[in-house]
Amino acid sequence: MAKKPSADESIAALYTAAIDPQQWDAALNGIAALADARAANCFVHDAQTGSFLEYRFTGYHSGWADAYASHYHGLDLAREVLMREPSGHMYAMHRYLPDHVVERSEYYQDFYIREGLRYSCGGMVVDGDFRLIMAVHRPVDHEPYDDSTIQSLQRVLDHLPNIFRVRQTAAQAHVRTPMMSAALDALPRAVIVVDDEMRVHYLNAAANTMLERSTEIRVQANRFAAADPHVAPQLKKRIRDVCAACPAVEPLPLYAHDSAGRPALEVHVVPLKPQLSLQFDRQTRPLAMVLPRRRFQDPAQPAGSERPFSLSRAEMAVATGIASGLTPAQCADRAGVRISTVRSQIKSIFAKTGARRIADIVALFGD
Incomplete structure (x- = not known):
């Protein structure tokens, strides 16, 4: 028999699903197991119109969600309880809907009980323009929810607004990634995104061109480095400094020298904002942007010239x-x-x- 997950494990699974949509079924199955239930769902409603914006569910037969969204949600007595009672709390519906009410309900008799379900526990949180609803459902041969289970589900519900904000941020980042890459590729200045171990996560078009022609900087085995042995450790230190928990940014640039000892490249190192790091290979660790620029035109300097x-x-x-x-x-x-x-x-x-x-x-x- 599988071990019953804890509330913390269920919360962690929901945050994982917020970033990776393929994990929603696993997260909802975890909530159902936490509640010793057969089915679980999360809905997002428009707070003004009450219309469905999205719904995720597990443990139901095929066609259940479409039937519920198209007709039966308007007859759902448990939903009426959530709309009537203060938001932010989990409610065991057997305490609000006695047997004689269930026996006369079209929703229960023609839909819910026919699905093999009897006891539901749900909660709603209003977050701005949205209503977030989470519910679990036990089968007809089961017992109603006890206080301990309701308290565990309450802990999960308390996290629901943050979970959906993370989901929204992750979805926006997924959409923005191609746009951001196109914008960086359009820049004439080279942009190289690296982590604190000098691993390269992104190169824009100008950086690729520069690396093809430059002897001062290079990328080998997906790691960024400066060829100048005096500049290389300084560059590594600056990248680690800006990737620290409290970034330390040196405003003065580094200068990579050419074979004649002249400063050929000006290199700035700045931190990448944490909210943008997710856009590069779903990276959650701090990243740095290395901005190299060829500072001067090739000088027509005669060899051995005094000036x-x-x-x-x-x-x-x-x-x-x-x-x-x-x-x-x-x-x-x-x-x-x-x-x-x-x-x-x-x-x-x-x-x-x-x-x-x-x-x-x-x-x-x-x-």
């Missing part, structure tokens, strides 16, 4: 001054020129190096 990127002496002085912490005004004062001259030199530095902001100059010339 990189073909900068003039004045431009080189401005670049190194800014990299050392000077403002453009301080660079002008030091060189004895107007601030407008320094601004023109900064524009020339941008054009020659491919930099787009002062921070890029600092990163390029700061060491």
Whole structure:
């Protein structure tokens, strides 16, 4: 004889079913076993119209649900009890519907008892625009529900709103996954989603293109890594930091260098919101987004050149001054020129190096 599940086991099974719809039958069978019943069901009603939005059931003969939804739910005396009594409680219907009422009821005589059922215990919870109903049903040769069983079922009912919110979130995530992937693929910037062990869960189109052409980063055996031995441990630490329970995000990027020692890639690491993690292989552990970007145009830098990127002496002085912490005004004062001259030199530095902001100059010339 199978072991009777506990209320906690039944609750856990319902949460599992909320994420994986194929587990609903197993979860409802668990509730029926908890109640020593033959059948169990969960309904979702529109709170305004009373119409069925969905129903899940187990333990009935074929055609039962369609017959109930199309006709007999309007005659269901147990449903009337749930609509009349305060919500949020499980009610053993034998305490509200005595035998003489059952004997005169079309619902009981033509439908419920003919199904081989006699004793029901149900509860309803109003959650926003929805009524959530859970019920279990014992056969005609069984005893009515005792207080201990009703208390166990009450614990399950208390979780029902959260279970259906999880179900709704999981369903929305399932629908959004293709949309989200298409949106990320449309981004010109590379996006790589990894976990704290550097396993890759997603690569957008730009990331695949970058990895085909890059020598600075790579994916091997489904694990992400930087080729630079100095950058690799820093990158691994940042990914673990943002995947921690309390994410720690370093605002300054890492720089992966090319074979000539120049900063070729700017790499940011940020946490992926927990509610989005389910969209990547139903992942529940924290994930990180690695955002690599090729920072500069390929420089036409002659080998052995004293001044990189073909900068003039004045431009080189401005670049190194800014990299050392000077403002453009301080660079002008030091060189004895107007601030407008320094601004023109900064524009020339941008054009020659491919930099787009002062921070890029600092990163390029700061060491």
